[in-house]
Amino acid sequence: MKVAFLGLGVMGYPMAGHLLKAGHEVTVYNRTAGKARKWVEEHGGAMENDPAAASKGAAIVFACVGNDGDSIDVATAALAGMGEGSVYVDHTTTSAACAEEIAGRAAERGVGFVDAPVSGGQAGAEKGALSIMCGGSNADLTTVSPVMDNYAKRIVHIGPVGHGQLCKAVNQICIAGLLQGLSEAVHFGSRAGIDMDRVREAVSGGAAQSWQMENRWATMNRGEFDFGFAVDWMRKDLRIALDEAGRHGASLPVTALVDQFYAEVQESGGRRWDTSSLVSRLNKKPS
Amino acid sequence: MKVAFLGLGVMGYPMAGHLLKAGHEVTVYNRTAGKARKWVEEHGGAMENDPAAASKGAAIVFACVGNDGDSIDVATAALAGMGEGSVYVDHTTTSAACAEEIAGRAAERGVGFVDAPVSGGQAGAEKGALSIMCGGSNADLTTVSPVMDNYAKRIVHIGPVGHGQLCKAVNQICIAGLLQGLSEAVHFGSRAGIDMDRVREAVSGGAAQSWQMENRWATMNRGEFDFGFAVDWMRKDLRIALDEAGRHGASLPVTALVDQFYAEVQESGGRRWDTSSLVSRLNKKPS
Amino acid sequence: MKVAFLGLGVMGYPMAGHLLKAGHEVTVYNRTAGKARKWVEEHGGAMENDPAAASKGAAIVFACVGNDGDSIDVATAALAGMGEGSVYVDHTTTSAACAEEIAGRAAERGVGFVDAPVSGGQAGAEKGALSIMCGGSNADLTTVSPVMDNYAKRIVHIGPVGHGQLCKAVNQICIAGLLQGLSEAVHFGSRAGIDMDRVREAVSGGAAQSWQMENRWATMNRGEFDFGFAVDWMRKDLRIALDEAGRHGASLPVTALVDQFYAEVQESGGRRWDTSSLVSRLNKKPS
Amino acid sequence: MKVAFLGLGVMGYPMAGHLLKAGHEVTVYNRTAGKARKWVEEHGGAMENDPAAASKGAAIVFACVGNDGDSIDVATAALAGMGEGSVYVDHTTTSAACAEEIAGRAAERGVGFVDAPVSGGQAGAEKGALSIMCGGSNADLTTVSPVMDNYAKRIVHIGPVGHGQLCKAVNQICIAGLLQGLSEAVHFGSRAGIDMDRVREAVSGGAAQSWQMENRWATMNRGEFDFGFAVDWMRKDLRIALDEAGRHGASLPVTALVDQFYAEVQESGGRRWDTSSLVSRLNKKPS
Ligand SMILES: NC(=O)C1=CN([C@@H]2O[C@H](COP(=O)(O)OP(=O)(O)OC[C@H]3O[C@@H](n4cnc5c(N)ncnc54)[C@H](OP(=O)(O)O)[C@@H]3O)[C@@H](O)[C@H]2O)C=CC1
Ligand SMILES: NC(=O)C1=CN([C@@H]2O[C@H](COP(=O)(O)OP(=O)(O)OC[C@H]3O[C@@H](n4cnc5c(N)ncnc54)[C@H](OP(=O)(O)O)[C@@H]3O)[C@@H](O)[C@H]2O)C=CC1
Ligand SMILES: NC(=O)C1=CN([C@@H]2O[C@H](COP(=O)(O)OP(=O)(O)OC[C@H]3O[C@@H](n4cnc5c(N)ncnc54)[C@H](OP(=O)(O)O)[C@@H]3O)[C@@H](O)[C@H]2O)C=CC1
Known part of the structure; x- marks a missing residue:
């Protein structure tokens, strides 16, 4: 599947790696381009210099950035490149209000949304053993769960958008x-x-x-x-x-x-x- | 082994029962005599109406009563009946100072002492699966551990008298x-x-x-x-x-x-x- | 002096009244126009239906509204009507960051700014006996203090913009x-x-x-x-x-x-x- | 009036001094005799080496020592020397239970009791400007208040024994x-x-x-x-x-x-x- 991963920090870097290893076609984006280059050197895959470009044509776009503000910035940029029927998954820990805000913007473009904060820390991300708590529709969850499975030991659908957070x-x-x-x-x-x-x-x-x-x-x-x-x-x-x-x-x-x-x-x-x-x-x- | 058990409350009642079932010769004492009678009817064994009488001739005396004051009262009474070389084990949750106080009085009579508060609650006492945290000498621990094993899933010797508490x-x-x-x-x-x-x-x-x-x-x-x-x-x-x-x-x-x-x-x-x-x-x- | 007062709540209503009684030419604005009408009936003076209109030509504009967001909304609207050399005084309790934000926007238009939260409550406002804690320049304080004196028992210049808050x-x-x-x-x-x-x-x-x-x-x-x-x-x-x-x-x-x-x-x-x-x-x- | 003062610490030393200056016949006691000697050198009056001797013949005995235990020790010793109809005043800050305990022992000997903790600190004691909060009977309060007035700016009778504490x-x-x-x-x-x-x-x-x-x-x-x-x-x-x-x-x-x-x-x-x-x-x- 063609996917994008935005934010290659302590958590995102290894998570994106698991997706590539599982055979997905992964394009990454990181604000500081050096990390993205390092990631591509290590894993293969592609990189882009902005979220929209990285997200173009992706069936699912994953993000794992900093706080509410960061999350909304990156999502807004990415959504500009995403096509109808695709799904945006935010692994960032944010407020539920932030999740609802992004879900609303995604819906306007016909894009699905899942808030999917994780627990398990750096070790969990590296071992692919995160717990993921999800908010979103059944349909969106059905789309994204098999892909997230590559770095999860447990994925629980808590309820509608925001309930993951x-x-x-x-x-x-x-x-x-x-x-x-x-x-x-x-x-x-x-x-x-x-x-x-x-x-x-x-x-x-x-x-x-x-x-x-x-x-x-x-x-x-x-x-x-x-x-x-x-x-x-x-x-x-x-x-x-x-x-x-x-x-x-x-x-x-x-x-x-x-x-x-x-x-x-x-x-x-x-x-x-x-x-x-x-x-x-x-x-x-x-x- | 001849032992006594003082205090047949929520915890002591089933604990004393395990000792009898394991073949020890158990004499019980309870302030409210009715509970002791009920225990003897249910389990067999003997009862006495005061701690000293119950403790007479026992190799080990166990107690599980209420607070510091109760603990000292019952121990003081029991020690009057205990012989040199026997050991007093207090399962009551008390202060370390209380444990030290009783240990001192015991020592004056040549009696050993172990503070042995438990965790695991009523269920643990009934199933014989308590955790016991012990303070006392190695010698005293060696004497009492095999007996306590009848209601313990774990016995840990933390350190000298008081460290159990x-x-x-x-x-x-x-x-x-x-x-x-x-x-x-x-x-x-x-x-x-x-x-x-x-x-x-x-x-x-x-x-x-x-x-x-x-x-x-x-x-x-x-x-x-x-x-x-x-x-x-x-x-x-x-x-x-x-x-x-x-x-x-x-x-x-x-x-x-x-x-x-x-x-x-x-x-x-x-x-x-x-x-x-x-x-x-x-x-x-x-x- | 020609002044405006924005926000006729529990606090602003009597504060604005003291200004009029002291002989100032007061124009008031309140989001819910009914309160402004009632004020004018009771005190005289003029009212306008938006902050900019109320602030037009005023030497000093006072505001006492709700929270940070309210404060910025009202200030932004008012500044559009204010002339160079006038001063905006915010009696709202806000963050220091909010005060700095408004001060910045005011400076762009050549308008002075004082953050001037009060204590003393409704009774203090009615009796004209508030304590006012001010942040701003000496010059701006010199301009606004004599006017605020009409409802203050104490005005203290704490430091630069934000320090009042x-x-x-x-x-x-x-x-x-x-x-x-x-x-x-x-x-x-x-x-x-x-x-x-x-x-x-x-x-x-x-x-x-x-x-x-x-x-x-x-x-x-x-x-x-x-x-x-x-x-x-x-x-x-x-x-x-x-x-x-x-x-x-x-x-x-x-x-x-x-x-x-x-x-x-x-x-x-x-x-x-x-x-x-x-x-x-x-x-x-x-x- | 013949009175005794027990405990010449930070508080008691100047309090006892005020009594002497007011013309009372004061005998002091302090555990560490040096302080009592110093006090007598400075103020005159008499000293004794134990509470009972100091309290003999006193109409009122005042104490200001440390905690509950100290208070009971000193009171017990003093009561042995006190005559029927005299009153014991405890300025120590203790529990209400401690006050009741001492009051009970005093009553057995026909001695009145007032718990009278103070506030105002060392400065208040030196200036004779303490606030005294009293528990006891009206009769006992009537006896002791005029004497305490020498180091009090305020004496309030809160209620029965213990209520001062x-x-x-x-x-x-x-x-x-x-x-x-x-x-x-x-x-x-x-x-x-x-x-x-x-x-x-x-x-x-x-x-x-x-x-x-x-x-x-x-x-x-x-x-x-x-x-x-x-x-x-x-x-x-x-x-x-x-x-x-x-x-x-x-x-x-x-x-x-x-x-x-x-x-x-x-x-x-x-x-x-x-x-x-x-x-x-x-x-x-x-x-
Ligand atoms: N319940 C629990 O889950 C746990 C309890 N503990 C600790 O174990 C101790 C006992 O608890 P528990 O069994 O629940 O308490 P109970 O109230 O059920 O039993 C207390 C027992 O102590 C006796 N007793 C109390 N005071 C005296 C006294 N002054 N003289 C003689 N006998 C006295 C009581 O006699 P009588 O029948 O006459 O009242 C009764 O037999 C406590 O220290 C408690 O903190 C620790 C872990 C878990
Ligand atoms: N009450 C008190 O004892 C004290 C209050 N303060 C502070 O003073 C400020 C005002 O308090 P108080 O007068 O009690 O509050 P009120 O709720 O009584 O009044 C608030 C006023 O602000 C107006 N307002 C609020 N939001 C907006 C907005 N977005 N746009 C336009 N107008 C708005 C309201 O208009 P409308 O009438 O349309 O609702 C009303 O006039 C607060 O920051 C408070 O913390 C400080 C010290 C004491
Ligand atoms: N300091 C303060 O600002 C205030 C203190 N208080 C209370 O007043 C009481 C006294 O305080 P303060 O004067 O500061 O304390 P200090 O430590 O200065 O003095 C305590 C006095 O009590 C004597 N004393 C203590 N224990 C005994 C005992 N067991 N037997 C005989 N004498 C004893 C000490 O004797 P020795 O000289 O031999 O040690 C000393 O004279 C305390 O209860 C305190 O809480 C209340 C309000 C203010």
């Missing part, structure tokens, strides 16, 4: 509270001077268990954060969640609080640290 | 933040009107995953809390965690906040509800 | 934490059953004293909130404060938390209640 | 939220780079005004905390407030949170800093 917000809300709880536990344990390896052995089989406990406990205890999902991205996502909450009359006290704790992490140099770096503001040594 | 505090700290995050996510999803079964399918395989998500998501979404680990117990445990934090110079902002949210749950009638009832204060309908 | 954000941040503290105190006192009139007598002369304690204690204790500065406005202002904080690398944990508590107040029917209604979510009776 | 808890709850709000405001302003002297001028006349703003703004902006009411004392008092809240079914989310922020201040070296040092954890420079 709302599902991603749910995901991030869960993580914020959970990571702060875990951070306080790790901080407490370190201050109390107990053997945290044994603690993990004791508690990881029960009601306190979490993916973060299994995957971040050791690094949090060692104060290592130089990997994973960056605090800057997390704050963007929490901002979206808090704004959506405002729209829907939901109250998210701990999410809002943790978002401010992340501000402290950013200020102490952690903009690119993994989200588990929440523990760093607690573990600070007296200066 | 500190480990339990870590467990509860993890849960407090995690459950508030989950509550906010469930609340957000319900207000946003998305299909929460599909959301769970999408998010439960990744970084937001937790035991609570797997085991409480459906009931939280339905507003069912009439089971599980009671809010009153949780507040007792969080109080312990916050006091220990004060002692060790740790700061637990979200734990302290969630503890206050539990106060609101208690006031709205939820003293015996499961800890996942945190979501109820968010989901309240306009009155 | 940042000062207002400081004001609202102070209030959010303070009112939550006061709410918890009132809630605590009512649950503990102590005589809150005597408590106020005892504590209002010392380190716990605040304007809110002096002016809201009695109504908070009685659960009366049908007056004052509305929760909806407060959330708008806290949103601005939190966004500015993000821009400047500041962390506002309690402000963010209280903002979410206000979401609960809104949901329980309090969108138009006074900001002291924070106490209502604590004092809820078990349902 | 509950009133003090209300006072501290107000301050915790208020100071955190003020800290966030000061932190925000410093990051935003606005002129904080002018901001204070603009906001201190309105709804954001507070005693803390008037008396701590300048020092908070300069990062000076080497004076005032110590963080260690504040945490003791907040612990009392949170415990009382638990007893009365009140929820104090921000009080609990701020208490944990104070833990961070303690860890960074601020145990003896003024309570306004909350701002220090926000203003930390990237390390």
Whole structure:
């Protein structure tokens, strides 16, 4: 199938690669052209210098860029090149309002739209094992799912346009509270001077268990954060969640609080640290 | 082996049962004698009307009562009946200071001590699948572990006396933040009107995953809390965690906040509800 | 002096009235024309049906509308009618970025700009006793201060354009934490059953004293909130404060938390209640 | 009148001095005898080496020591020396339960009791301008008020025994939220780079005004905390407030949170800093 991929960042670069390896005819576009050139050298396929050119003739156009503004810019440009009956898939984490906005513009041109934020991080993108939460019509989902399958371990159709993004917000809300709880536990344990390896052995089989406990406990205890999902991205996502909450009359006290704790992490140099770096503001040594 | 079990509450009743079924010679004591009678009728074994009498001649005495005060009362009474070389095991969730206090009194009489709080809840106690976090000497652990094995799926020796209780505090700290995050996510999803079964399918395989998500998501979404680990117990445990934090110079902002949210749950009638009832204060309908 | 006043809401209506009473030649504009007609009937002066017409020939144009978007819309329309050397004064509470944006557009037309958010509420506007926090050049301040004096008890020049709005954000941040503290105190006192009139007598002369304690204690204790500065406005202002904080690398944990508590107040029917209604979510009776 | 004063700390030393200056016959006791000697050298009067001896024959015994435990120890010792019809006044900040406990023991000996925590700090004690919040009977209040007047600017009879302490808890709850709000405001302003002297001028006349703003703004902006009411004392008092809240079914989310922020201040070296040092954890420079 002829497809385009717009945005070859940490996530998009390997995702686009999986599509090519699966035999699709892939044209890529990246704002900074160097990355696109590198991608073509590594994988083959074609590149173009603007979204419209890259999207011309594609049955599906995938995008994975930055925030709401970026998403709308790239989509608007791409739609100009897309033909009726094609589908635009946005893997960017954005607001639901942004998804609806792009879907509206796509509809005007007879183009389908699926909001399809992902979880699984860089590792998931590279291994082709992302979870994808989708909003859109059944028809559009039917078109795009088999192609997304090349980098997904799980694709769930949540509901109409925007619901993929709302599902991603749910995901991030869960993580914020959970990571702060875990951070306080790790901080407490370190201050109390107990053997945290044994603690993990004791508690990881029960009601306190979490993916973060299994995957971040050791690094949090060692104060290592130089990997994973960056605090800057997390704050963007929490901002979206808090704004959506405002729209829907939901109250998210701990999410809002943790978002401010992340501000402290950013200020102490952690903009690119993994989200588990929440523990760093607690573990600070007296200066 | 001749053993005693003191406190036949929700947890102790089935735990003592497992010991008898495993062939140990069990004498039970319960403050309210009716429960002890019922236990003996159901399981066989013997009962006594005070802790000292029940503990006389026992190689190991197990207790599972309420809070610090209860724990010290029962232990003090029991130690009067215990012989040199025997071991006292406290399954109650208490402070580390309480464990140290009892260990000291035990030592004066040549009795060993293990603090051995459990997780796994009523179901874990009944199925004999508790996780037990232990503080004490290697020698005492070696004595008591094979017996505890009858109701444990996991026994971890964390460190010296008190470290079992500190480990339990870590467990509860993890849960407090995690459950508030989950509550906010469930609340957000319900207000946003998305299909929460599909959301769970999408998010439960990744970084937001937790035991609570797997085991409480459906009931939280339905507003069912009439089971599980009671809010009153949780507040007792969080109080312990916050006091220990004060002692060790740790700061637990979200734990302290969630503890206050539990106060609101208690006031709205939820003293015996499961800890996942945190979501109820968010989901309240306009009155 | 020939002046215009745009936006005759709760605040603007009496402010514009003070200008007329002071002898200025006032032309008013209000989106909903009925309010402008009522104003002219009551005070005299002139009205126009669009901002540009109202602003034509005015030496100073004052506006007091809703949020950032409203502010930019009204300013853009008004500037089209304003002559070189005139000054636009925005009394709306907006972001500093919004102030800078309007100042930029004004400068292009040779028009001065002052951001001049106010505090003092409806009562302050009616009595002509507002505090005005200004951002702009000395020259522009010199032009507009004598005119604003007609409804001000205090005019402070904080700094360049935007600094008036940042000062207002400081004001609202102070209030959010303070009112939550006061709410918890009132809630605590009512649950503990102590005589809150005597408590106020005892504590209002010392380190716990605040304007809110002096002016809201009695109504908070009685659960009366049908007056004052509305929760909806407060959330708008806290949103601005939190966004500015993000821009400047500041962390506002309690402000963010209280903002979410206000979401609960809104949901329980309090969108138009006074900001002291924070106490209502604590004092809820078990349902 | 023959009186005794037990505890010559920061508060008690000058309070006892005012009594002597007013012509009362004062016997003092202090655990560390050196302070009592110094006091007698400075003021005259008598000293004794234990509370009972100091209290012998006194019509009123005043105490101002540390926490609940200290309070009960000193009171118990003193009561042994007190005669029927005398009154014991406890100026220590304690729990209401502690006040009731001491009142009960006093009653057994025919001794009256007034809980009389103070506010106003060291300066208030030295100037004789404390606010005193009292719990006790009308008769006991009538006896002790004229004597306390020598160091009070305000004496309020809140209610029966314990209500003085509950009133003090209300006072501290107000301050915790208020100071955190003020800290966030000061932190925000410093990051935003606005002129904080002018901001204070603009906001201190309105709804954001507070005693803390008037008396701590300048020092908070300069990062000076080497004076005032110590963080260690504040945490003791907040612990009392949170415990009382638990007893009365009140929820104090921000009080609990701020208490944990104070833990961070303690860890960074601020145990003896003024309570306004909350701002220090926000203003930390990237390390
Ligand atoms: N329930 C759960 O899911 C879990 C509980 N725990 C912990 O286990 C402990 C027990 O919990 P659980 O079994 O649920 O509690 P229950 O309330 O069901 O049982 C408490 C038991 O302790 C006895 N008891 C309490 N105080 C005294 C006292 N002063 N003197 C003598 N006996 C006393 C009670 O006797 P009587 O029958 O006379 O009241 C009863 O047998 C607690 O510390 C709890 O935190 C830990 C993990 C999970
Ligand atoms: N109320 C208070 O106590 C205080 C309010 N403020 C701030 O002052 C501002 C005004 O508040 P208040 O007077 O209470 O608000 P109101 O809602 O009473 O009035 C708002 C005014 O703005 C007009 N308006 C809003 N949006 C637009 C638009 N897009 N185009 C044209 N006109 C518009 C409204 O017109 P229409 O009549 O057609 O709706 C109305 O005249 C707000 O920024 C508020 O935060 C500051 C301090 C205290
Ligand atoms: N400082 C302040 O600004 C304010 C303090 N308070 C409250 O007043 C009380 C006293 O505060 P402050 O004067 O500052 O405290 P200090 O630490 O300066 O003094 C405490 C006094 O109590 C004595 N003391 C403490 N424990 C015992 C004990 N177990 N037996 C005998 N004597 C004891 C100390 O004796 P020794 O000299 O031997 O140590 C000392 O005289 C506290 O409850 C505090 O919360 C209330 C309002 C303001």
